[in-house]
Amino acid sequence: MFVDISDDPQATPRAMAGRAPDVFRPGGWVPMRCHRDDEPVDFVIVGTGAGGGTLACKLAEYGFSVVALDAGPYFRPLEDFASDEAEQTKLYWTDDRITDGANPLQLGSNNSGKAVGGSTVHFAMVSLRLRPEWFKSRTLLGYGADWPIDWREMWTYYEEVEQALKISGPITYPWGPKRPRYPYRAHPLNAAARVLARGCEALGISWTETPLATLSAPRGLAHPCVYRGFCVAGCSTNAKQSALVTWIPRALAAGAEIRDLAMAGRIEVDDDDRVTGVHYHREGRWRFQRARNVVVAGYAIETPRLLLNSATDRHRDGLANSSGLVGKYLMTQSNQAVWGLMDDEIRSYKGPPSLAITEHWNYEDNGKDFFGGYAYMSQGPLPQLWANTLAQARGLWGARLVEEMTNYNHVAGLKIVGEMLPQERNCVTLADEVDQYGLRIPRVTYSWCDNDRRLIDHSLAFMTRALQAAGAKDIWAQEDDTCHLNGTARMGDDPRSSVVDADCRSWDIPNLWICDGSVFPTVGGVNPSLTIQAIACRTADRIHAMARRGELTGSSRRAAQTRTASQMA
Amino acid sequence: MSNDTDWLVGAGLALSAIAATAMLQPSPPRRLERKPASLPSRPGPHPRASVRAARRLNRAAGMLAASVLADSSVEHYRGSFKNKAMYTPLAVSALTLAMSAHGTADRRPWAHRLRDGSYLLAAATGLIGTGFHVYNVTRKVGGFSWQNLFYGAPLGAPMAILLSGLLGFCSERVRDTSRAQRPHVFGLPAARTIAAVTAAGLLGTSGEAGLLHFRGAFHNPFMAVPVTLPPVGAALLFKAAARDPGDDKTRRHPLTRAWMWLLAAMGFAGVGFHAYGVSRNMGGWRNWSQNILAGPPLPAPPSFTGLALAGLAALGLMREHPDA
Ligand SMILES: Cc1cc2nc3c(=O)[nH]c(=O)nc-3n(C[C@H](O)[C@H](O)[C@H](O)COP(=O)(O)OP(=O)(O)OC[C@H]3O[C@@H](n4cnc5c(N)ncnc54)[C@H](O)[C@@H]3O)c2cc1C
Ligand code: SF4
Numbered sequence: 001m002f003v004d005i006s007d008d009p010q011a012t013p014r015a016m017a018g019r020a021p022d023v024f025r026p027g028g029w030v031p032m033r034c035h036r037d038d039e040p041v042d043f044v045i046v047g048t049g050a051g052g053g054t055l056a057c058k059l060a061e062y063g064f065s066v067v068a069l070d071a072g073p074y075f076r077p078l079e080d081f082a083s084d085e086a087e088q089t090k091l092y093w094t095d096d097r098i099t100d101g102a103n104p105l106q107l108g109s110n111n112s113g114k115a116v117g118g119s120t121v122h123f124a125m126v127s128l129r130l131r132p133e134w135f136k137s138r139t140l141l142g143y144g145a146d147w148p149i150d151w152r153e154m155w156t157y158y159e160e161v162e163q164a165l166k167i168s169g170p171i172t173y174p175w176g177p178k179r180p181r182y183p184y185r186a187h188p189l190n191a192a193a194r195v196l197a198r199g200c201e202a203l204g205i206s207w208t209e210t211p212l213a214t215l216s217a218p219r220g221l222a223h224p225c226v227y228r229g230f231c232v233a234g235c236s237t238n239a240k241q242s243a244l245v246t247w248i249p250r251a252l253a254a255g256a257e258i259r260d261l262a263m264a265g266r267i268e269v270d271d272d273d274r275v276t277g278v279h280y281h282r283e284g285r286w287r288f289q290r291a292r293n294v295v296v297a298g299y300a301i302e303t304p305r306l307l308l309n310s311a312t313d314r315h316r317d318g319l320a321n322s323s324g325l326v327g328k329y330l331m332t333q334s335n336q337a338v339w340g341l342m343d344d345e346i347r348s349y350k351g352p353p354s355l356a357i358t359e360h361w362n363y364e365d366n367g368k369d370f371f372g373g374y375a376y377m378s379q380g381p382l383p384q385l386w387a388n389t390l391a392q393a394r395g396l397w398g399a400r401l402v403e404e405m406t407n408y409n410h411v412a413g414l415k416i417v418g419e420m421l422p423q424e425r426n427c428v429t430l431a432d433e434v435d436q437y438g439l440r441i442p443r444v445t446y447s448w449c450d451n452d453r454r455l456i457d458h459s460l461a462f463m464t465r466a467l468q469a470a471g472a473k474d475i476w477a478q479e480d481d482t483c484h485l486n487g488t489a490r491m492g493d494d495p496r497s498s499v500v501d502a503d504c505r506s507w508d509i510p511n512l513w514i515c516d517g518s519v520f521p522t523v524g525g526v527n528p529s530l531t532i533q534a535i536a537c538r539t540a541d542r543i544h545a546m547a548r549r550g551e552l553t554g555s556s557r558r559a560a561q562t563r564t565a566s567q568m569a
Numbered sequence: 570m571s572n573d574t575d576w577l578v579g580a581g582l583a584l585s586a587i588a589a590t591a592m593l594q595p596s597p598p599r600r601l602e603r604k605p606a607s608l609p610s611r612p613g614p615h616p617r618a619s620v621r622a623a624r625r626l627n628r629a630a631g632m633l634a635a636s637v638l639a640d641s642s643v644e645h646y647r648g649s650f651k652n653k654a655m656y657t658p659l660a661v662s663a664l665t666l667a668m669s670a671h672g673t674a675d676r677r678p679w680a681h682r683l684r685d686g687s688y689l690l691a692a693a694t695g696l697i698g699t700g701f702h703v704y705n706v707t708r709k710v711g712g713f714s715w716q717n718l719f720y721g722a723p724l725g726a727p728m729a730i731l732l733s734g735l736l737g738f739c740s741e742r743v744r745d746t747s748r749a750q751r752p753h754v755f756g757l758p759a760a761r762t763i764a765a766v767t768a769a770g771l772l773g774t775s776g777e778a779g780l781l782h783f784r785g786a787f788h789n790p791f792m793a794v795p796v797t798l799p800p801v802g803a804a805l806l807f808k809a810a811a812r813d814p815g816d817d818k819t820r821r822h823p824l825t826r827a828w829m830w831l832l833a834a835m836g837f838a839g840v841g842f843h844a845y846g847v848s849r850n851m852g853g854w855r856n857w858s859q860n861i862l863a864g865p866p867l868p869a870p871p872s873f874t875g876l877a878l879a880g881l882a883a884l885g886l887m888r889e890h891p892d893a
Contacts, residue, residue, distance in 0.1 A: 166786075168786075170716075171715045184786045185784050185785070185786055186715070186716060186719075188716070189710075189711075189716060189720075194709075194710050197710040197711060198710050209716060216784075217784075217785040217786050218788060218789075218849040218850070219788065223849065223851040224849075224850060224851075224863075226850070239851075
C-alpha cells in the first residue's frame with residue numbers, strides 16, 4: 001500500500017471513482033456505487049449528518065438509488081483526528097454568517113459541523129428521548145406547538161436508533177414511560193459525574209448515567225471508549241457512534257453514493273413545481289445532479305438558507321415557503337452552567353463529558369414558573385475551551401487567567417440543556433453578502449423571551465444549590481451559553497402553519513423533503529440528535545410505504561394523483 | 570483516610586490472629602509406626618486413593634490461587650494499590666500457591682501444619698476481602714447500584730481465594746483421614762462435601778462472570794458460555810453429592826466427569842477469548858500495557874479450571890470410596 005501525501009481531505013474529495021474511505025481500517029477503502037450527474041437518481045440528499053446520513057442509509061437499504069452530498073470532508077477518524085483542540089476546529093462549520101438580535105448566537109464549535117457525518121462527528125453523544133407530552137405540548141402543557149406525530153410511534157423509532165447506535169445507558173431509566181433496555185451498559189462514572197450524583201441525592205431528586213452514543217464494549221471493528229474525553233474534538237477510536245461510523249458505512253454497503261466536499265447551492269424546480277435536481281460545487285466547478293426527489297438535511301441554518309437561495313420567479317420567497325415560515329421559529333437550547341471548585345481532584349475531562357444526568361425538571365411540572373423543561377449534566381471541558389470560558393464569562397486574562405487555570409483539575413460543573421420557546425421572530429434570513437461559493441450567506445437573528453429567562457434563572461438557582469450540596473466552593477454561574485439549533489422548517493398538520501408534514505414532505509413541492517433538526521416544532525429540554533435520527537428512520541419507512549403504494553409522484557398534494565409511480569417502484 | 574487505616578490495622582490483626590492459631594495447633598500425631606492393621610479387613614480402597622484425591626485438591630487450590638494472584642495483581646495495580654490492604658491478596662495467594670505446589674508433590678498421608686495454616690489464611694483473606702469489596706461498593710454514591718456492581722470492587726472476586734483456601738483445607742482433611750473408614754471433613758463425607766463446595770463455587774464464579782459479561786452486554790455470543798456451562802456442571806456435582814452411598818453403580822459419574830473436563834478446558838479457552846478481547850481495544854496488543862488493564866481480565870477464566878479440577882478430585886474420591 002502506498003500513502004498519498006497529497007491526501008488532504010479538506011482539499012481533495014476522497015469518495016470518488018467507485019470507492020470511499022473505510023473509516024475502520026487505516027488507509028482502507030470500501031466499494032461505492034457511483035452515479036452520473038445526468039442520471040436521475042431516486043433521492044439526492046443534501047447533508048450527511050444526523051438527519052441526512054440516517055435517511056441515506058435507510059433509503060438505500062430500501063432499494064432506492066441515493067446520492068448524498070456533504071460540503072465537508074470525508075475524515076478517517078483513526079488517522080485524521082489529533083488530540084489537539086486547535087487542530088480539531090476543522091470539524092466545525094465556520095463559513096461566514098451574520099448573527100444579530102437581542103441575544104445573538106455564537107456559531108461554530110458548539111452548534112454546527114461540516115463533515116461527512118455532520119455535527120455528530122464532534123457531538124457530545126448524549127442520546128435522549130423527548131418527554132412524551134412534548135409531542136403535544138400546546139394541547140397538554142399549554143405552550144409551543146403540537147407535533148403531528150404520536151409519541152408512541154416515536155418510541156418505536158427511538159428504539160430502532162438506540163439499537164443502531166448501540167447506545168450505552170442505565171439499566172432502568174428513572175423518568176417517563178418504560179423503555180426497552182439500552183443495548184450496551186452504562187459507562188463508569190467519572191468524578192465530575194459523581195459530583196452531580198451527590199448533589200441530586202442531597203436535594204432528593206433522581207439522577208442516572210447518561211445514555212451515550214459511545215461504546216462501552218467492542219462493536220465490530222469499532223473500539224470501546226478509552227475515556228480520554230476528546231469527544232467534542234472528534235473521537236479518534238471510533239467508539240463514538242457518529243453517523244460517519246454507523247449510518248454512512250451501512251449506506252455505502254447498501255449502494256448509496258456519498259460525495260464529500262460537495263456544496264449544494266441551489267435546488268432546481270420545474271414549471272410543474274417539482275424539483276429536478278441539485279446544483280452543487282465540487283472540485284472547483286458547479287455541477288448538476290438530476291434527481292426524482294430532493295431531501296434537504298443541512299441543519300437548521302443551512303437548510304433554510306438553501307431553500308431561500310433556491311428562489312425562482314414562481315417561488316419568490318424560496319422553495320416550500322408558501323406558509324412564509326421557512327427560516328422562522330429557529331430554536332436554540334439554553335446551555336447555562338454553574339461551576340465550582342472541589343477539594344478533591346476531579347479531572348472532569350476524563351471520559352465523555354456528560355456521564356451523569358438528571359431530567360428531573362423535564363418531568364416535574366410543579367415548582368416551575370416557566371413553560372418547558374431542562375435537563376442538566378456533568379461537564380468535562382477540555383483545557384482550551386475552559387480557558388476560553390473563563391476569559392469570556394468571567395473576563396479573566398493574563399496572570400489571573402493563568403492562576404485560575406491552576407484550579408482546572410478541581411473544577412466541577414453542571415450544565416443545562418434547556419427548552420427555548422419557538423418564536424417567529426427568531427429566524428434565518430439571507431444577508432446580501434456572499435460566501436466563497438458566491439452564495440448569499442445566512443443572517444441568524446435570536447432573542448430570548450421572558451419564559452426563556454425564567455427557565456434559565458430557575459436552573460441556575462437549582463444547580464447552585466446542587467453544587468453547594470455536593471461540597472463545591474467558589475461557585476459561579478455561566479449565564480449566556482447556547483447550543484443545538486432546531487426549527488426553521490417546522491412540521492405540522494396544516495400547510496398554512498408548517499413547512500413539511502409529519503413525513504417531512506414539503507407541503508408545496510411533493511418531491512422535496514426536509515429531514516433534519518429543522519423540522520422540530522418544539523425542542524424540549526433534551527439534546528436533539530436521537531430525535532432527529534428517529535424522525536429520519538420514520539421518514540424512510542413512510543417513503544418506502546408511499547413508494548409501494550405509488551404515492552411518491554404527483555404534481556400537487558391536494559390534486560388527484562394522476563401519474564403512476566412506476567419509476568419509484 | 571484514617572478510616573482506611575483502621576480497616577487495614579483491623580484486617581492485619583485478624584489475619585495474623587488466624588494464621589497464628591493455625592500455626593500453634595498441635596501438629597498431627599505422626600503415627601507412621603502404627604501399621605495400618607485395619608486396612609486389609611476394611612472394605613474399600615487403599616489410603617493412597619485418598620492421598621491422590623488430596624493432592625488433586627492441592628492442585629485445584631493452587632490453580633485458583635494462581636488465578637487470584639495474577640488477577641488481583643493486575644486489578645489492584647490498576648487501582649494503584651490505593652489502600653495498603655490491597656497487597657494482601659497478592660501475598661496470600663502467592664503463599665497459597667507455594668503451599669499447594671508443595672501439597673501436590675507431597676505423598677504423605679497426613680496434613681501439613683504450614684499448609685493448613687496458609688489455607689486458613691487464604692480463606693480468611695477471602696472473607697475479609699469480600700468485606701472490603703462490599704464496603705467499597707456501598708461507600709460509592711449510588712450504593713448497591715448496577716453502576717457500582719459493574720465498576721466498583723468486584724464482590725465475587727475475593728471468593729476465589731476463599732474457595733482456594735477451603736479446597737486446600739479440605740485437601741488436608743482428606744489426607745488426615747485417609748486411613749479412616751471413610752475420608753471426611755469435619756465429620757462430613759469428604760468427597761461429597763467437596764463436590765458441594767465446588768458446585769457452590771462454580772455457581773458463584775459463574776455469577777461473577779455473568780455480571781461482568783452483562784456489563785459487556787454479551788456483545789460476543791461466546792460470552793454466554795461461562796454463564797451456561799458451569800451451572801450445569803454445578804447441578805451435576807450437586808447431584809453426585811446427593812447420590813445414594815449404597816448404590817455402587819452410580820459412583821462413576823461419567824457425565825459429571827466429562828463435564829468437569831469441559832469446564833477445565835473452558836477455563837483455558839477463556840484466556841484465549843479474553844486475549845482476543847484485549848486485542849479489540851484501541852491499539853490492540855501493541856498497546857498491551859494499557860489494554861491488559863482496560864480489556865477483559867486474562868487471569869480470570871482459569872478459576873473455572875481450578876474448580877473443575879477440584880470437582881474431578883471429589884469425583885475420583887467418590888469413585889474409590891463408596892461412602893466418601
Ligand atoms: C459540540 C456539539 C455537541 C453536541 N452534543 C450533542 C449531544 O450530546 N447530543 C445530541 O443529541 N446532540 C448534540 N449535538 C447536536 C447534534 O449534533 C445536532 O443536533 C445534529 O447533528 C443535527 O443533525 P442535522 O442532520 O440537522 O445536521 P448535521 O448533523 O449538522 O448535518 C448537516 C450536514 O449538512 C452539511 N451541509 C449543510 N449545508 C450543506 C450544503 N448546502 N451542501 C452540502 N452539505 C451541506 C453539513 O456539512 C453537515 O455535515 C451537539 C452539537 C455540537 C456542535
Ligand atoms: S472519551 Fe471515548 S467517545 Fe470520547 S473521544 Fe475518547 S474514546 Fe471517543
